Amino acid sequence: MNSALIVILAFLLISLYFGIRARQGKQMNLEQWTIGGRSFGTLFVFILSAGEIYTTFTFLGGSGWAYGKGGPALYILWYGSLAYALSYWLLPAVWRYAKKHQLLSQSDFFTKKYNSPALGVLVSIIGIVAMVPYLVLQLKGLGSIVNIASYGSISSGTAIWIGVIAVAVYTTISGVHGVAWTSVIKDTLVLLVVIFLGIYFPIHYFGGFSDMFHAIDQAKPGFLALPDQGMSVYWFISTVLLTALGFYTWPHTFGAILTAKNEKVFRRNAVVFPLYQLILLFVFFVGFAAILTVKPALEGAEVDNALLELSVQSFPHWFVGVIGAAGLLCALVPGSMLLMTSSTMISKNLYKVFKPSASDAQVSNLAKYLVPIVALISLYFTFKGGQTIVALLLMGYSMVTQFFPAIVFSFLKRNPITKVGAFAGIVVGELVVAYTTVTNQTVATLLPFMPQAVQDLNVGIVAMILNLIVTFVVSAFTKKKAAQKELVA
Secondary structure (H helix, E strand, O other), X not given: OOHHHHHHHHHHHHHHHHHHHOOOOOOOOHHHHHHHHHXXXXXXXXXXXXXXXOOHHHHHHHHHHHHHOOHHHHHHHHHHHHHHHHHHHHHHHHHHHHHHHOOOOHHHHHHHHOOOHHHHXXXXXXXXXXXXXXXXXXXXHHHHHHHHHOOOOXXXXXXXXXXXXXXXXXXXXXOHHHHHHHHHHHHHHXXXXXXXXXXHHHHHHHOOHHHHHHHHHHHOOOOOOOOOOOOOHHHHHHHHXXXXXXXXXXXXXXXXXXXXXXXXXXXXXXXXXXXXXXHXXXXXXXXXXXXXXXXXXXXXXXXXXXXXXXXXXXXXXXXXXXHHHHHHHHHHHHHHHHHHHHHHHHHHHHHHHHOOOOOHHHHXXXXXXXXXHHHHHHHHHHHHOOOOHHHHHHHHHHHHHHHHHHHHHOOOOOOOOOHHHHHHHHHHHHHHHHHHHHOOOOHHHHOOOOOHHHHOOOHHHHHHHHHHHHHHHHHHHHHHHHHHHHHHO
8 A cells, every 4th residue: 555545545544534513512403414404604605616616626637637738727716706806795685585485395395486396306407417427527537536646556446346345434424414524524625725735836947937838839839828729718618608698507506505504605705706716717727737748648538637647657655645535525416415415315305205105204315325336326427427527517507507597586576487488498508418428419500501500509509598598488378378368257
């Protein structure tokens, strides 16, 4: 056993200890297990949100896209900042409504807002399906991180199994409290590691940041800019818009919102989070530094390993272990929140709907028992899939962003959307996403006769446009029909 593996296992055990210990002194009913009894202050909500935002995607996907895609990777820096600005107004409204009606999940929100259990069931099913690729993303990253950082001492598959067992244990026992405490460890370690690497590599290998970018531009002209076709400026804008709107429509992110003890928490965090987003710059610097220094060149899904490969060739074993531990925690923390949210939605928003006689204790226990089952399902897809980390995330974003119109319009004094309209719009949006994902289609292949600006649009945005059209048409029709019935009555 080398020193890198010892360091990684040490951080895993520390996280497992704090995750389990977090339940002490708490009665773990469903509200306490899922949303912490709505008791988290500004710091804990900040850390919990950061734990979900800065994931394996940030650690490996951001550097991997900088290495493999160049300029288009910068979309990752933009969309978070826009989402944080939106959160200043959106999240307090969501929290107030959820607090007033004692809601525990995103599906509860839709069910109550539109007085439609069917809509709540639909949102649950879509949310769970969307969270599976997000969880797969974390597990794929975990396997790569531990395998490479341990110098092959543990295979990727074995690492994934160990990580899943650990996260299933503390999630089942402590719920969101365990997630919050492991987030504290993760954020501290990731912050130190990423900033150090982002400064060290450009200076060590190139003499400075400007020299690094000059060398890349000389070796790969145009690589640092947006291309004229494909991932062009139109793709960039539509992808930033898609991911910014979908940022808080993830079911597990929605759940984190409900943990806050008051609405002021969100306004304070909205001010700080854009600054925290700057950490991504250091992730990009690592990816850019790897372009001319990692040999042989990485291809396909292997581009996600750029940060790790460069670290292995640059540092002693023990420090690579520290980097690997940071990456490991980037997978465990959001993974636990995804497991918990999926299990809660299956238990409360599916099982309880179809079996209303189930007691609160039965629903709560079922949610906890489902954690390892959902973990095993995600393991199956982890070992079957082959997409890159960013591709997996974008697919999930395309799915959950279809919820955005129904959420936002529900806060208007006169909501123009009916429950039938919301249902129909979401279904159409999801069908477009499903078809394009399964058939590997893009707007360019679907509409080759359209101008390049249209062909380059992110297909998720196209799906949401169709979603909006169907939503408003169906809503107008059903409102008119309801009005006619009232006149007849």
